[in-house]
Amino acid sequence: MILKCENINYNYGKRKVINNVSLGIKKGQFTGIVGDNGSGKSTLMKILSGILFDYNGKVFFENEELNEKNRIKIGYIFQNPENQIVGVTIEEDVAFGMENMGVPRKEMIKKIQWALSIVGMSGFEKRDPNTLSGGQKQRLAIASILAMDPEVIFMDEPTTMLDPVGRLEVYTVIKKLVELKKTVVIASHHSQDLRDVERIIALKNGKIIFDGNKNNFYKTNKLNIEEPIEIRTKKILHMNYEELVNKLADRT
Numbered sequence: 001m002i003l004k005c006e007n008i009n010y011n012y013g014k015r016k017v018i019n020n021v022s023l024g025i026k027k028g029q030f031t032g033i034v035g036d037n038g039s040g041k042s043t044l045m046k047i048l049s050g051i052l053f054d055y056n057g058k059v060f061f062e063n064e065e066l067n068e069k070n071r072i073k074i075g076y077i078f079q080n081p082e083n084q085i086v087g088v089t090i091e092e093d094v095a096f097g098m099e100n101m102g103v104p105r106k107e108m109i110k111k112i113q114w115a116l117s118i119v120g121m122s123g124f125e126k127r128d129p130n131t132l133s134g135g136q137k138q139r140l141a142i143a144s145i146l147a148m149d150p151e152v153i154f155m156d157e158p159t160t161m162l163d164p165v166g167r168l169e170v171y172t173v174i175k176k177l178v179e180l181k182k183t184v185v186i187a188s189h190h191s192q193d194l195r196d197v198e199r200i201i202a203l204k205n206g207k208i209i210f211d212g213n214k215n216n217f218y219k220t221n222k223l224n225i226e227e228p229i230e231i232r233t234k235k236i237l238h239m240n241y242e243e244l245v246n247k248l249a250d251r252t
């Protein structure tokens with residue numbers, strides 16, 4: 001297990017939002033977290049990534065308790081791409097986390113190029129992030145996290161604020177992260193975001209009510225997650241990766 005937690009309990013004031021959750025995530029596993037609004041998805045992911053730490057219970061990264069040092073190996077992508085942009089140019093934005101980590105300049109430049117190429121944004125280095133579409137902003141947020149070399153990447157409804165094209169752009173990048181053998185955990189209400197996950201964890205009132213294979217999840221159908229894909233998106237979904245990249249290049 002690359003990441004695991006034992007008996008996690010978390011309260012906001014008197015309200016218990018995570019109720020005795022234990023789980024382990026295998027290296028390279030692509031996992032979806034589902035649940036109604038307020039079921040505790042974000043809270044659990046923030047605990048597992050070291051963003052929230054005033055919990056009861058234990059979190060381990062590679063068998064070592066999560067701490068200031070190893071939490072750097074865990075990245076977190078938020079729902080709203082607007083809130084994740086800190087740089088005046090795209091390269092500055094990608095560099096930000098690495099600067100804080102003290103990565104040498106030469107290596108930083110290489111990492112920026114690499115991360116932007118993974119998210120299909122090579123050549124965007126000098127652009128102002130404010131000129132980007134929502135999907136591009138979210139891809140930039142992913143590049144900025146990726147440049148820091150995380151092993152595990154949590155994504156909190158990363159496509160919710162995007163239009164169907166933006167959603168597909170981001171999904172294509174998520175698949176690349178999985179291909180890169182990153183351990184990806186995505187919370188989403190969109191069935192299309194979850195179509196390739198191996199495992200589904202379903203939460204209700206802060207408790208795990210399902211943890212297992214995606215197909216079994218749909219069979220047992222314990223929760224209503226958003227159904228079906230819009231026709232517009234469907235057309236795009238039939239494109240192969242090359243076609244999609246060309247289409248995205250046309251937009252830039």
Ligand SMILES: Nc1ncnc2c1ncn2[C@@H]1O[C@H](COP(=O)(O)OP(=O)(O)OP(=O)(O)O)[C@@H](O)[C@H]1O
Nearest residue numbers: 012013017035036037038039040041042043044187
């Ligand atoms: N900062 C906070 N202060 C107080 N209560 C909070 C805070 N953040 C979340 N909560 C409450 O904790 C519960 C779990 O919230 P959380 O955001 O983890 O759920 P979620 O499953 O991610 O929901 P959504 O799908 O709406 O994002 C909710 O009832 C929410 O109102």
